Amino acid sequence: MTESLCSSEDFDPLGTQVAPFKQEVNQTASKIKNNNINPFIKSTTDHGLPESPGTIDFRQRFFPRTTPAQWQNWKWQLRNRITTAAALERIIRLSEEERKAIRNDRHGLPVAITPYYMSLLNLHNPSQALRRTVVPTTAEHLHSPGESDDPLGEENNSPVPGLVHRYPDRVLFLVTGYCSTYCRYCTRSRMVGRKENAEPTMSRWTKALDYIRSTPSVRDVLLSGGDPLTLSDQMIEHLLFKLRQIPHVEIIRIGTKVPMVLPQRITLSLTRMLRRYHPLWISVHATHPDELTSEAMTAYTRLADAGIPLGSQTVLLSGINDDIATMRKLMHGLMRARVRPYYLYQCDPITGSGHFRTPVKKGLEIIRGLRGYTTGYAVPTYVIDAPGGGGKIPLTPDYVIGSDGDNLLLKNYTGNTYRYPDPDGSILS
Numbered sequence: 001m002t003e004s005l006c007s008s009e010d011f012d013p014l015g016t017q018v019a020p021f022k023q024e025v026n027q028t029a030s031k032i033k034n035n036n037i038n039p040f041i042k043s044t045t046d047h048g049l050p051e052s053p054g055t056i057d058f059r060q061r062f063f064p065r066t067t068p069a070q071w072q073n074w075k076w077q078l079r080n081r082i083t084t085a086a087a088l089e090r091i092i093r094l095s096e097e098e099r100k101a102i103r104n105d106r107h108g109l110p111v112a113i114t115p116y117y118m119s120l121l122n123l124h125n126p127s128q129a130l131r132r133t134v135v136p137t138t139a140e141h142l143h144s145p146g147e148s149d150d151p152l153g154e155e156n157n158s159p160v161p162g163l164v165h166r167y168p169d170r171v172l173f174l175v176t177g178y179c180s181t182y183c184r185y186c187t188r189s190r191m192v193g194r195k196e197n198a199e200p201t202m203s204r205w206t207k208a209l210d211y212i213r214s215t216p217s218v219r220d221v222l223l224s225g226g227d228p229l230t231l232s233d234q235m236i237e238h239l240l241f242k243l244r245q246i247p248h249v250e251i252i253r254i255g256t257k258v259p260m261v262l263p264q265r266i267t268l269s270l271t272r273m274l275r276r277y278h279p280l281w282i283s284v285h286a287t288h289p290d291e292l293t294s295e296a297m298t299a300y301t302r303l304a305d306a307g308i309p310l311g312s313q314t315v316l317l318s319g320i321n322d323d324i325a326t327m328r329k330l331m332h333g334l335m336r337a338r339v340r341p342y343y344l345y346q347c348d349p350i351t352g353s354g355h356f357r358t359p360v361k362k363g364l365e366i367i368r369g370l371r372g373y374t375t376g377y378a379v380p381t382y383v384i385d386a387p388g389g390g391g392k393i394p395l396t397p398d399y400v401i402g403s404d405g406d407n408l409l410l411k412n413y414t415g416n417t418y419r420y421p422d423p424d425g426s427i428l429s
């Protein structure tokens with residue numbers, strides 16, 4: 001018998017490595033057991049989300065007869081949305097601009113705010129970032145040159161109602177026109193919140209599904225709206241099931257703002273259902289770091305634990321998130337929530353959006369303030385969705401500053417110049 005050079009007793013890498021540290025390792029193990037080592041990971045029991053102190057105060061003050069269990073119920077949140085000037089005034093002191101905007105607007109985007117999101121608003125300050133995103137002002141009634149109701153030309157790229165087919169391999173499926181909370185800068189304000197679009201109809205869905213089924217180039221379906229996660233589990237599952245039966249549909253994505261405005265919707269029964277339909281991705285509409293409450297963080301934990309890759313989409317908004325510090329805080333918060341910053345959008349020229357839009361140079365300045373100063377994972381792609389239907393066009397600050405002979409001249413994030421040998425042709429020629 002050949003003698004082994006290394007007996008099994010000799011080859012005990014784990015044992016020999018751990019033995020000298022046994023005491024410390026055991027202490028760490030008991031600490032792990034007894035402590036919440038990661039404050040960003042919240043409980044994933046279905047007993048409800050951990051309420052932040054501000055939310056508890058708000059609930060007790062303005063909804064004193066509401067139990068915590070009712071507050072945690074997403075259907076209660078939807079039934080009790082704040083939708084009128086009177087209901088708003090019961091909670092916040094409206095400015096004259098806000099009051100006039102709500103009272104005079106008969107045909108525009110409706111007002112609706114979940115009680116939960118309302119609890120994040122400043123009750124006295126009309127300039128607070130979150131408040132400006134959901135409480136209208138008369139500035140919405142001003143129409144500036146270049147604005148339109150359908151700036152992205154979605155209606156022209158719609159082969160069947162409720163479906164936009166612009167890019168070769170993917171479609172946008174507008175499954176509902178209903179949102180729990182309406183954003184005042186919504187690109188689809190022409191259709192969301194309107195009775196005729198809010199109710200999803202089976203005949204529309206069937207036509208859209210038939211189109212996808214008969215179009216083999218479609219390998220990626222983005223469910224959006226309105227907000228798909230305001231539908232019941234059964235309706236969402238109906239769509240996912242039908243789509244999964246189409247062999248050429250490889251990826252399904254859901255676009256939603258629900259984890260920010262209605263985190264109670266992210267129940268464990270929802271995530272258990274969603275995980276059956278992988279590969280499933282979720283793009284979250286994220287506006288401001290104040291949205292990242294403990295409730296929202298728990299919602300993201302549940303989605304990420306269900307194996308759903310999460311990305312964010314943020315609209316650049318004047319006076320709301322258009323400074324480097326706010327945007328960096330938002331991106332860092334999203335990273336902690338396991339949401340990869342995906343797109344930063346230049347605000348679309350939707351009718352009445354002038355007060356929200358920033359110069360493009362502001363977006364470039366923000367990207368310049370992120371790139372290099374934080375991990376590349378936290379830097380979204382800044383895009384303009386081209387008016388008229390040209391699709392997303394990425395914008396980046398100019399880091400190539402010229403050439404010198406065979407060298408390319410580059411500027412790094414601190415402004416220093418570097419040369420890269422590029423003898424086979426300048427990209428500038």
Ligand code: SF4
Pocket residue numbers: 178179181182183185186187188189192225226227256257285
């Ligand atoms: S959640 Fe999206 S679809 Fe709904 S109002 Fe906001 S931007 Fe529009």
